[in-house]
Amino acid sequence: MTEITKESIIKQLKERGLKVTPQRLAIIEVLIEHRQLHPGARFVYEEAKKKKRGLSLSTVYATLGELSRHGIIKTLQFDQIENRYEGNLEQHINLICEKCKKILDYKVPNAVDQRRVAKKTGFSITDTRLEYYGYCRECLGEEGSKGGE
Helix, strand or coil, X not given: CCCCCHHHHHHHHHHCCCCCCHHHHHHHHHHHHCHHHCCEHHHHHHHHHXXXXXXXXXXXXXXXXXXXXXXXXXXXXXXXXXXXXXXXXXXXXXXXXXXXXXXXXXXXXXXXXXXXXXHHHCCCCCCCCEEEEXXXXXXXXXXXXXXXX
């Protein structure tokens, strides 16, 4: 996985003509520090306001939306849970635990060549999202420790 860094995100912001504000920096730091969590906006807000006092939830939502629109991060939209955000833009499978809602990345061993699919089908691919739903190791362990309740 290509590692996202604060510097790489700042570079992308500048390349797209977007300002690098203290609020955006706080949000970016949280996204990087908690990348494995695929955090939701409320989590990002709670952590970022520790870094930048006076930060509002609406600023967090606006910034996450802008970063997503510009392809710097990816928004994972769900029906049953809060939208989540990730910086891993490479092809991978999101493993989503149905109990604790944790999201894990699993690198696809043989990624599908999107250009080949587009050429063969005439379909213009704009995004890819692969998801498997089930139970994480921790939640499976909890079930087993309950003695089959």
